[in-house]
Amino acid sequence: MDIGMVGLGRMGANMSRRLLHGGHRITGYDADPQAVSVLQSHGGKAAASLEALVHALVAPRVIWLMLPTSQISNTLSTLAPLLSAGDCVIDGGNTFYQDSIRRARTLGLLGLSFVDVGVSGGVWGRERGYCLMIGGEQAVVQRLEPLFMTLAPASGDDSGAAGAERGFLHCGPAGAGHFVKMVHNGIEYGVMAALAEGFDILRGAGFARRETVGPGIDPAHYAYDFNLADIAEVWRHGSVISSWLLDLSAMSLLLDGDLADFSEQVPDSGAGRWTVRAALDEGVPSPVLTAALYQRFSSRDRDAFGRRLLSALRYQFGGHVAGPGPVPEK
Numbered sequence: 019m020d021i022g023m024v025g026l027g028r029m030g031a032n033m034s035r036r037l038l039h040g041g042h043r044i045t046g047y048d049a050d051p052q053a054v055s056v057l058q059s060h061g062g063k064a065a066a067s068l069e070a071l072v073h074a075l076v077a078p079r080v081i082w083l084m085l086p087t088s089q090i091s092n093t094l095s096t097l098a099p100l101l102s103a104g105d106c107v108i109d110g111g112n113t114f115y116q117d118s119i120r121r122a123r124t125l126g127l128l129g130l131s132f133v134d135v136g137v138s139g140g141v142w143g144r145e146r147g148y149c150l151m152i153g154g155e156q157a158v159v160q161r162l163e164p165l166f167m168t169l170a171p172a173s174g175d176d177s178g179a180a181g182a183e184r185g186f187l188h189c190g191p192a193g194a195g196h197f198v199k200m201v202h203n204g205i206e207y208g209v210m211a212a213l214a215e216g217f218d219i220l221r222g223a224g225f226a227r228r229e230t231v232g233p234g235i236d237p238a239h240y241a242y243d244f245n246l247a248d249i250a251e252v253w254r255h256g257s258v259i260s261s262w263l264l265d266l267s268a269m270s271l272l273l274d275g276d277l278a279d280f281s282e283q284v285p286d287s288g289a290g291r292w293t294v295r296a297a298l299d300e301g302v303p304s305p306v307l308t309a310a311l312y313q314r315f316s317s318r319d320r321d322a323f324g325r326r327l328l329s330a331l332r333y334q335f336g337g338h339v340a341g342p343g344p345v346p347e348k
């Protein structure tokens with residue numbers, strides 16, 4: 019198929035390369051001309067502007083946006099007047115699903131189709147393929163199937179696997195793809211938090227070798243010196259918690275057991291918050307995913323003032339001092 023790819027960052031560039039390798043023709047646009055040159059070096063065509071991209075494609079056009087969430091509205095405002103009825107825009111970013119529902123309606127009034135695709139696979143997707151969660155009208159999604167077949171992990175697999183087994187799924191009408199991806203990312207936070215906490219506990223299992231243990235704790239119970247990379251590795255083989263995130267943990271720990279080059283402050287791009295909001299709207303308890311989201315806020319010291327207030331209160335009611343702070347009056 020002929021596709022216009024807008025956004026040639028880590029995801030857009032790698033997806034374009036996988037599509038080119040699968041025999042599709044890509045015309046790409048990115049605000050960074052260097053990213054467009056890289057696409058050209060892999061056999062794609064370059065467009066110098068969104069206008070040029072639209073003109074380079076034959077109607078009915080398919081334009082795939084792989085952009086940060088913040089750039090989708092402006093890009094659609096520029097694109098929409100350039101497109102013709104029957105053209106299709108795909109948003110493959112981590113967009114809030116309610117924005118996708120609204121955009122599908124707005125573009126639909128102009129005769130344009132809008133398909134939301136949650137894409138998971140990260141920087142490894144070019145080789146491994148991408149898991150695709152798709153929302154939109156059935157007929158439009160069906161027309162785009164050759165693209166999904168190529169991007170999904172089982173591309174080139176002639177086992178006869180279809181749809182979900184290949185790694186793509188039409189989840190429902192507009193917004194459904196981004197809704198499913200939102201929850202996927204919410205789960206991702208939870209699994210990541212569980213791995214982080216578990217490895218932290220294993221790392222602490224030798225604390226009695228380094229410091230005086232508290233009353234009632236036998237130092238012999240905390241005298242281990244675990245090799246975390248080895249533990250992650252052994253868990254990868256046949257354990258109940260084997261997973262790709264565990265594979266990535268094993269690789270990270272092998273490269274540097276202290277993870278010294280990584281920040282303790284963990285950002286979030288929005289999907290975790292939206293998942294928790296959906297859980298609130300649905301009245302579904304989601305303590306694990308919520309705690310994992312709050313862990314990220316804590317990592318950025320968003321609760322530092324609250325923690326100081328805890329210390330202040332302990333001081334006020336009991337004269338307890340924690341760390342540097344006012345000395346209680348006798």
Ligand SMILES: O=C(CO)[C@H](O)[C@H](O)COP(=O)(O)O
Binds near residue numbers: 140289290
């Ligand atoms: O879509 C993704 C993986 O599937 C995102 O790359 C990942 O979820 C990053 O999100 P956050 O910045 O919130 O951690």
